[in-house]
Amino acid sequence: MVGSVVFSMALAAQAAPAAAPAAAPAQAAPAAAALPGDALMGTWRFVGGDAERKGREDAVDATCALMNFLIRGLAKDRISKNSPVAPTVKLQRDGTRIRFSRHNYETVGQPGATPLPGRSPEGDPVTVRHSVDDTHFVEFVQAENGSRETHLTINGDKLVFQTWLRSPLLPSEITYTLTFAR
Numbered sequence: 001m002v003g004s005v006v007f008s009m010a011l012a013a014q015a016a017p018a019a020a021p022a023a024a025p026a027q028a029a030p031a032a033a034a035l036p037g038d039a040l041m042g043t044w045r046f047v048g049g050d051a052e053r054k055g056r057e058d059a060v061d062a063t064c065a066l067m068n069f070l071i072r073g074l075a076k077d078r079i080s081k082n083s084p085v086a087p088t089v090k091l092q093r094d095g096t097r098i099r100f101s102r103h104n105y106e107t108v109g110q111p112g113a114t115p116l117p118g119r120s121p122e123g124d125p126v127t128v129r130h131s132v133d134d135t136h137f138v139e140f141v142q143a144e145n146g147s148r149e150t151h152l153t154i155n156g157d158k159l160v161f162q163t164w165l166r167s168p169l170l171p172s173e174i175t176y177t178l179t180f181a182r
Contacts, residue, residue, distance in 0.1 A: 036111070037098070037132035040152060043090045044159045044180035053085050056176040066171035079174065082121055083148075083165060089180055091137060091152070098130050100139055100150075107139060115142070145169055157181060 046052075057080070064076040086102035093099075097110045105121045109130030118128040120143055129140045135154040141147060146167025153160045158179050165174040 035093070036134055037091070037137055039135060039154055040132070040137050040159070041091050041093060042182065043088055044182060045088050046085060046178060047158070047181045048085075048179040052176075052178050056083075056085060056178065059174050059176045063170055063172050063174050075170075079165065083163065083174075085178060089152070089159070089161065098132060098137070100130070100137070107141060109139065115140075 060076055060079050060083075064072050064079070067075055084103050089100070089102040091098060091100055094108065096113075097108050097116075100107050100109070107118050107128045107130075109116055109128045111130045111132045115127040115129040118126045118141070120126050120141075124143060126141050126143045129142075131138045137152040139148075139150045139152075141149075146165065146169065149164045149166070151160075151162045153162075158181050161178040161180055163174075163176055163178075
């Protein structure tokens with residue numbers, strides 16, 4: 001109790017409670033500082049339509065067309081299966097790490113830190129490296145036989161999703177761009 005009851009021994013009577021010191025005005029909790037990439041966090045849905053789906057398919061076809069005809073179909077199927085157009089992508093903070101989810105696949109990375117171990121969609125070991133600034137997120141996944149580099153960049157109210165697939169097993173790099181919105 002801030003105030004206390006004061007007894008006067010001379011009068012043997014109860015005095016009024018002592019006045020409480022003036023309370024300091026309530027301080028609002030400081031707003032959480034914005035972290036790099038906060039504008040990217042959340043769920044984004046694919047809005048690129050058939051033209052962007054076809055652009056991705058054409059990029060895969062162009063690289064596979066340069067391959068031996070005996071493995072061309074198998075390569076195209078595997079690449080298409082492992083890099084589908086996701087209906088949604090999601091970025092979320094998990095402490096100092098960022099989770100990047102799309103089409104039943106998720107990576108976890110810690111921007112600015114040593115790459116973290118992860119698994120490919122097939123369960124093979126990979127290393128994952130993330131970087132982020134205010135409007136740009138980069139994921140780099142390195143596997144035994146190649147890599148995937150994905151850049152997510154805010155452009156107005158859209159999220160531009162650019163991917164590069166590289167492997168010594170491919171005759172050329174596969175590059176495609178997709179568009180997402182909230």
